[in-house]
Amino acid sequence: MNQLVCTTCRSTYPLTEPIWRCACGGLLDLQFEAAIDRAALATRKPTLWRYREALPVRELVSLDQGYTPLLEIEVAGRSVWIKQDQLFSTGSYKDRGAAVLIGHVQALGVRQVVEDSSGNAGCAIACYCARAGIDCTVYVPASTSPAKVAQIEAYGATLCRVPGTRQDTADAVLAAAETTYYASHSWNPFFFHGTKTFAYEVVEQLGWRAPDTVVLPAGNGTLLLGAAIGFRELLAVGAIERLPRLVAVQAGRCAPLYRAFHGLPEAAPEPAPATTVAAGIAIPKPVRGPQILDAVRESGGTILAVSEQEIARALQTTHRQGFFIEPTSAATIAGVAQVVWDAAAGEVMVSVYTGHGLKAAGKH
């Protein structure tokens, strides 16, 4: 039975309930039986909606996007399959989640949402709300790049700049979410049932087989947890025969998941938090942290931390190969460069460009 389930107290709610967390304050997950109609795919457009039997909405807010190219690219001397998710309309993979979540919001009849985001998720929620005619307020750290803020405002969203850290922004939006529906890319389970399309596309593009290893960024785990859901569903319906190993990448300067996974002590609180160019994954307290650790462990994977130097090197190398990505995306590729040394011959590795370089270009 399809329903919302609290990860803390196990309360359940029907999907039609306009809530984003449990009455107990706990995180909600979606209990959902996905299906796939492989025969129908040949006649369907290359969009997220190809996998409609696997999506918990009757309609997407759609820009006819998805099915991003999966290209074989050399990373540190080895061939890796890279999903070009920087090519989504708002410039990042977050469109996957926003298309499903805002489709759900529209079906709920909710006319107003709040969201918080260091940039990419805010852009995606603002874009799909604009498309759906839903009123949207986006909370962002005051330090967010001018290019990203311009994009959010262009879509007609109200922008609320919060001084301080990313966490201060998260706190501010939680206060607002007491009275307004929270279209959150970290709390709201429908977002993850959009990002799971990443797994469906990869498996179809590889000819209906699972990759051996998937290297993904982890800040809030929006893509990683979505991919984990997707691969599990694909296994459940028999489209693949095993789960891939999930490797999560964090920036060394903000690596709470890396530390927890490897049993390292928490980073000492600093007067001013260390900054990383991979701002999109610099999340000190990811709300789904325990789920991320579980998903990685269950898959037999690991969590890596990459240095600023490794990110800078990966960024330049990727640009010079003809792919203009943002620095946060380069952290993931730096992680791939670590992993390839241990890769077995013939191992099928998949990773992702998460965001477009133009997102960051305005900073210079």
Add this chain to the structure above:
Amino acid sequence: MNQLVCTTCRSTYPLTEPIWRCACGGLLDLQFEAAIDRAALATRKPTLWRYREALPVRELVSLDQGYTPLLEIEVAGRSVWIKQDQLFSTGSYKDRGAAVLIGHVQALGVRQVVEDSSGNAGCAIACYCARAGIDCTVYVPASTSPAKVAQIEAYGATLCRVPGTRQDTADAVLAAAETTYYASHSWNPFFFHGTKTFAYEVVEQLGWRAPDTVVLPAGNGTLLLGAAIGFRELLAVGAIERLPRLVAVQAGRCAPLYRAFHGLPEAAPEPAPATTVAAGIAIPKPVRGPQILDAVRESGGTILAVSEQEIARALQTTHRQGFFIEPTSAATIAGVAQVVWDAAAGEVMVSVYTGHGLKAAGKH
């Protein structure tokens, strides 16, 4: 027989000749017999290479792109099909031309090219050269937006900033092109045999029929002339039954084609040329101007001029619909808004978002 033909002296050259203009100085066109394999399309990926039988190269420099979404969007109260060409890797439709031209350059064995561009074509040539490992120098006006310049440099291209007008940049690159192959988006006919894929995709996406009207920007006419070639080829192979009417849009502040088409006197030279936010189509002396006029006339179309106010209005409206495009793209949509008033009921109109909004966001 496939060959290069001079539009001035009618000299011919084999395709393997590493030239970009005739010995007489004339513009070269490509005499090329296109084919289409509709049966094969069902099994091919949604990329430019679907139409390989229609392309004058044995291989593309490919990022697996193309087949951009064609969405039905409301413009001035009427439904119009809009190609989402802002979703190409470099952020504009210019990738279509660069993929074919640099594929040709690679086949020629040329290892070094020059290009000039107010931004988007420079980005595309730099990107595909990076992918192909070809040395690239891009000439741009010194006034080009920081975001665009950052992108060209990220791809590893050498940037040559030319003070003065767009024409000064064109003159500077012509001098350089005396000794280096000119991968020009206005001179080089192979570029137009990449942009022609626009027409192939539109016709396939509409279910193998020609639209009635196609509204496109016209600066150098890179997309318009490519589309004209594509529709003519599709007519020749019997894939469509008639040519669509081509409507070209110029910014009123730089509208030499509009003036010529309607028999207006040339704009008086001004001490400082009027600037338009639609910088990408502000070309005072388009090298293929006569061809653009011919293509529009042959199709029974027209050339429009739009004001800065109309561009600003179209830009805001489009953003608020959830599409983040650059101001040059909005000029075209402002043209669509003019045309829809005269449209017949049931008339199938197609237009395009040419460039991503993030291209311009760095300016603010």
